[in-house]
Amino acid sequence: xxxxxxxxxxxxxxxxxxxxxxxxxxxxxxxxxxxxxxxxxxxxxxxxxxxxxxxxxxxxxxxxxxxxxxxxxxxxxxxxxxxxxxxxxxxxxxxxxxxxxxxxxxxxxxxxxxxxxxxxxxxxxxxxxxxxxxxxxxxxxxxxxxxxxxxxxxxxxxxxxxxxxxxxxxxxxxxxxxxxxxxxxxxxxxxxxxxxxxxxxxxxxxxxxxxxxxxxxxxxxxxxxxxxxxxxxxxxxxxxxxxxxxxxxxxxxxxxxxxxxxxxxxxxxxxxxxxxxxxxxxxxxxxxxxxxxxxxxxxxxxxxxxxxxxxxxxxxxxxxxxxx
Amino acid sequence: xxxxxxxxxxxxxxxxxxxxxxxxxxxxxxxxxxxxxxxxxxxxxxxxxxxxxxxxxxxxxxxxxxxxxxxxxxxxxxxxxxxxxxxxxxxxxxxxxxxxxxxxxxxxxxxxxxxxxxxxxxxxxxxxxxxxxxxxxxxxxxxxxxxxxxxxxxxxxxxxxxxxxxxxxxxxxxxxxxxxxxxxxxxxxxxxxxxxxxxxxxxxxxxxxxxxxxxxxxxxxxxxxxxxxxxxxxxxxxxxxxxxxxxxxxxxxxxxxxxxxxxxxxxxxxxxxxxxxxxxxxxxxxxxxxxxxxxxxxxxxxxxxxxxxxxxxxxxxxxxxxxx
Numbered sequence: 126x127x128x129x130x131x132x133x134x135x136x137x138x139x140x141x142x143x144x145x146x147x148x149x150x151x152x153x154x155x156x157x158x159x160x161x162x163x164x165x166x167x168x169x170x171x172x173x174x175x176x177x178x179x180x181x182x183x184x185x186x187x188x189x190x191x192x193x194x195x196x197x198x199x200x201x202x203x204x205x206x207x208x209x210x211x212x213x214x215x216x217x218x219x220x221x222x223x224x225x226x227x228x229x230x231x232x233x234x235x236x237x238x239x240x241x242x243x244x245x246x247x248x249x250x251x252x253x254x255x256x257x258x259x260x261x262x263x264x265x266x267x268x269x270x271x272x273x274x275x276x277x278x279x280x281x282x283x284x285x286x287x288x289x290x291x292x293x294x295x296x297x298x299x300x301x302x303x304x305x306x307x308x309x310x311x312x313x314x315x316x317x318x319x320x321x322x323x324x325x326x327x328x329x330x331x332x333x334x335x336x337x338x339x340x341x342x343x344x345x346x347x348x349x350x351x352x353x354x355x356x357x358x359x360x361x362x363x364x365x366x367x368x369x370x371x372x373x374x375x376x377x378x379x380x381x382x383x384x385x386x387x388x389x390x391x392x393x394x395x396x397x398x399x400x401x402x403x404x405x406x407x408x409x410x411x412x413x414x415x416x417x418x419x420x421x422x423x424x425x426x427x428x429x430x431x432x433x434x435x436x437x438x439x440x441x442x443x444x445x446x447x448x449x
Numbered sequence: 450x451x452x453x454x455x456x457x458x459x460x461x462x463x464x465x466x467x468x469x470x471x472x473x474x475x476x477x478x479x480x481x482x483x484x485x486x487x488x489x490x491x492x493x494x495x496x497x498x499x500x501x502x503x504x505x506x507x508x509x510x511x512x513x514x515x516x517x518x519x520x521x522x523x524x525x526x527x528x529x530x531x532x533x534x535x536x537x538x539x540x541x542x543x544x545x546x547x548x549x550x551x552x553x554x555x556x557x558x559x560x561x562x563x564x565x566x567x568x569x570x571x572x573x574x575x576x577x578x579x580x581x582x583x584x585x586x587x588x589x590x591x592x593x594x595x596x597x598x599x600x601x602x603x604x605x606x607x608x609x610x611x612x613x614x615x616x617x618x619x620x621x622x623x624x625x626x627x628x629x630x631x632x633x634x635x636x637x638x639x640x641x642x643x644x645x646x647x648x649x650x651x652x653x654x655x656x657x658x659x660x661x662x663x664x665x666x667x668x669x670x671x672x673x674x675x676x677x678x679x680x681x682x683x684x685x686x687x688x689x690x691x692x693x694x695x696x697x698x699x700x701x702x703x704x705x706x707x708x709x710x711x712x713x714x715x716x717x718x719x720x721x722x723x724x725x726x727x728x729x730x731x732x733x734x735x736x737x738x739x740x741x742x743x744x745x746x747x748x749x750x751x752x753x754x755x756x757x758x759x760x761x762x763x764x765x766x767x768x769x770x771x772x773x
Contacts, residue, residue, distance in 0.1 A: 151744030306750070309734070311635055311659045317735075317742050325745040333734055333749040335635045336660045340696025341755045372664025375703055376696055410633070410657055411641075413737065419641050420475030421649040425657040426630070431665045 126294045129323040130154060132287025133259065134174055135181035140192055142185045146173045151322035161193065162186055162209050169216040176220075176356060177286050183213050183222050184251055187229050191244050199243045203233050206247075228254075261444050262288065265387065268442050269352065270295035272385065277303040277349045280342065280377075283310045283367035284319040285354040285387055290327040297328070304330040306348060310367060311336055312410050312427065339373055343380040351377045351384045358388045362435030363397030368428055374437040383439035390443050397432035405429045450618045453647040454478060456611025457583065458498055459505035464516055466509045470497045475646035485517065486510055486533050493540040500544075500680060501610050507537050507546050508575055511553050515568050515575075523567045527557050530571075552578075585768050586612065589711065592766050593676065594619035596709065601627040601673045604666065604701075607634045607691035608643035609678040609711055614651040621652070628654040630672060634691060635660055636734050636751065663697055667704040675701045675708045682712045686759030687721030692752055698761035707763035714767050721756035729753045 134145035142165070143156040157173055159165050165186040169179050190209050196202050210226035229251065236246045269292035273279070281289060293303055305324055310316035317333055324331040334342060342348055351373060355364040364386050377384040394400055407425035411417060419425075458469035466489070467480040481497055483489050489510040493503050514533050520526050534550035553575065560570045593616035597603070605613060617627055629648055634640035641657055648655040658666060666672055675697060679688040688710050701708040718724055731749035735741060743749075 308661075309635060311633060311661055314742055318744075321747040322744050325747050331747055333731075333743060333747055335692060335734060335751065337632075337635055337691075337693025337696070338750065338752060338755075340699055341692065341752055342750070344695065367661075368659060368665065369661025371668065372661070372696070372700055375664055375700060379699055379703075407657075410659060414740075416738075418638055419657060420646045423645040423649050423655055423657055426662065426666070427659065428662060428665055431662075 126291055126298075127327060129287030129290045129327065131284065131319060131323055132262070132291060133181070134178040134286070135159075135185055137185065137188070140189070142182070142189060144168050144174050144178060144182055147175055147178065147319070148173055151318055159186075159189070161189060162212050165189070166212050166216045169213070169220075175284075175286070179217075179220060179222075180225060181255070183225050184229070184255055186213060187226075188248060188251055191248055199237050202243055203230075203237060206230055206233050258444075265442060265444055266291045267295060269387070270299070270301075272350070272352075272442070273301055273303050274349070275301040275303075277301075278306065278347060279303060280306045280308070280339070280348045280351045280373070280382075281320060282308045282316060282351075282353050282370055282373055284315040284323075285352070287323060288354075288387065289320070289352065290323040290329065293324065293329040294327050304332070306332050306334055306342055308334060308336050308339060308369065308373075310369065312413075315367070336369055340376050343376050343382055346380075348382055351382055352387070353385075354387045355389070356430060357394065357400050358390050358441075359394045359396050359400065360392040361396050362438065362441070363400075363432055364388060364438070364441075365397065365400045365402070365430045365432050368431050371431040371433045371437075374433045378437050384433075384437055386433070386438050386441050388441045388443050390441070390445060397434055400430075400432055402431070403429040450615055450622070451651060453611030453614045453651065455608065455643060455647055456586070456615060457505070458502040458610070459483075459509055461509065461512070464513070466506070466513060468492050468498050468502060468506055471499055471502065471643070472497055475642055483510075483513070485513060486536050489513070490536050490540045493537070493544075499608075499610070503541075503544060503546075504549060505579070507549050508553070508579055510537060511550075512572060512575055515572055523561045526567055527554075527561060530554055530557050582768075589766060589768055590615045591619060593711070594623070594625075596674070596676075596766070597625055597627050598673070599625040599627075601625075602630065602671060603627060604630045604632070604663070604672045604675045604697070604706075605644060606632045606640060606675075606677045606694055606697055608639040608647075609676070611647060612678075612711060613644070613676065614647040614653065617648065617653040618651050628656070630656050630658050630666055632658060632660050632663060632693065632697075634693065636737075639691070660693055664700050667700050667706055670704075672706055675706055676711070677709075678711045679713070680754060681718065681724050682714045682765075683718045683720050683724065684716040685720045686762065686765070687724075687756055688712060688762070688765075689721065689724045689726070689754045689756050692755050695755040695757045695761075698757045702761050708757075708761055710757070710762050710765050712765045712767050714765070714769060721758055724754075724756055726755070727753040 142159040146155045149155050214223050236243050273296040307316040307320040355366045357365040374384050405427045410425040410427045411419045466483040470479045473479045538547050560567050597620040631640040631644040679690045681689040698708050729751045734749040734751045735743045
């Protein structure tokens with residue numbers, strides 16, 4: 126199986142973290158070099174990498190600090206780690222980085238209290254954490270492959286960072302040949318740019334459709350399954366994902382097409398209506414590239430995400446095997 | 450009431466037909482000059498004007514021929530008109546221009562048979578035909594205005610050539626203030642480019658949304674009515690319109706939002722499934738402007754239209770007062 130570059134978009138080469146510049150995919154496979162906290166904050170702030178990549182950058186930045194720090198006492202190192210956490214937490218306002226950085230800081234405090242040597246303990250913990258996530262994501266790729274049947278035509282929306290491309294290869298090794306419909310996913314075209322690219326790289330047939338054509342392909346019986354990712358999960362099973370996911374779920378229900386969601390279950394948010402939905406800058410809709418497509422005094426409403434209620438979801442495929 | 454340039458996009462100035470180049474709206478209000486059959490075919494073939502504009506060009510081209518023809522006998526003029534009809538019929542493969550050109554040719558034959566002077570008879574008939582359509586469209590604009598209630602938030606898709614912009618002005622004169630949500634309408638952005646432009650020109654508040662956000666705005670109760678146009682009508686009340694219309698109708702039903710369609714009723718096609726759907730060049734989806742947004746060997750499926758069944762339509766607002 127060929128691993129999609131989107132599956133693990135930030136990797137160490139020696140002491141330098143190489144972060145895939147996802148904004149340049151598919152034109153270029155360019156990696157931004159991150160050597161210190163400042164460069165890590167910059168790569169996050171400039172949105173060079175998306176949610177999962179940012180998560181990898183956040184954890185990896187602590188490894189960079191541990192490698193490069195010149196301080197000699199555990200408390201001085203803790204202070205440096207706390208400053209790192211603070212810089213990462215404030216790099217983008219809406220992302221819950223604190224949930225991750227607080228774990229690392231807690232490990233550091235714990236080690237100091239227990240008089241464990243800080244650097245190797247933290248390095249081992251962070252690397253173990255990363256490897257655990259990698260392992261669980263690979264397990265989920267296999268779970269998706271199991272879900273696929275020979276001849277399946279799968280509709281997907283936005284981009285699920287490598288997992289569908291890799292699952293389609295595993296399925297093929299099992300003599301199950303599948304093909305995909307990818308929505309464009311306006312306004313950022315993640316479907317057209319990322320999903321189409323990684324599926325065709327994986328040798329899996331993929332057909333691009335406008336977001337407007339979802340109803341037609343479902344009604345015409347061209348789709349056997351819908352599989353999408355998710356950004357947030359609620360205690361009650363509702364999920365939030367890229368804008369457009371919800372209407373695909375409603376349409377899938379209308380036509381009896383099962384709708385599967387890749388999730389990272391969490392009980393922190395009770396229900397979908399409690400998820401804060403980021404409303405993005407209207408200019409992102411009013412312009413394309415650098416060019417304005419709308420003339421005159423026109424508003425735009427651009428919610429970045431929408432909420433799909435549990436009732437519309439056939440099955441969750443969870444990262445931590447809590448599928449429901 | 451200010452008339453939208455999209456409402457009547459082809460007009461005579463002296464002996465020259467001025468055709469609005471809709472591909473340049475909203476950047477420029479540029480009119481292509483059409484002086485003869487060859488230029489008329491060119492303006493249709495280059496898709497400078499859309500369905501209604503093409504219809505105006507087809508009829509007006511006969512007026513150009515009548516004005517400019519040097520032939521002296523009625524049969525020579527008839528032959529010239531038949532050649533004109535043939536050139537227009539074959540200008541674009543999928544448009545049913547023959548339905549219009551055959552009327553003009555039939556008038557000519559009828560006049561010759563009845564020994565009526567050909568030129569003035571045809572000019573009067575064609576101009577009367579055009580004025581009749583204009584009158585009926587203005588009536589429909591008033592009918593749309595009647596439908597609007599003070600405070601209405603109306604969702605529309607693609608572009609309805611001036612009618613909504615004009616109806617919103619009439620409503621305002623009646624102290625009914627309405628606002629619109631316009632979908633982008635990928636891949637050609639008719640909503641972003643044409644609908645937003647003409648509504649804001651008419652002084653009517655308009656908010657652009659991605660095609661992906663329709664489900665969200667309906668679910669959040671932000672829309673009171675949906676009003677869209679149509680390209681074809683069937684005997685049973687099904688309609689065909691720009692791709693995306695169907696899924697909006699399904700979503701509107703789901704949320705109990707009434708879905709109105711501006712139609713041109715016809716009994717030529719029995720049911721929606723009998724309407725031939727033009728599948729357009731995949732390149733139109735794989736590229737944006739001149740730039741390719743998709744890398745590698747990726748297919749695209751771009752049906753230009755979809756069919757909305759009668760059951761999803763609250764009411765048709767017909768051009769010829771056959772509303773049902």
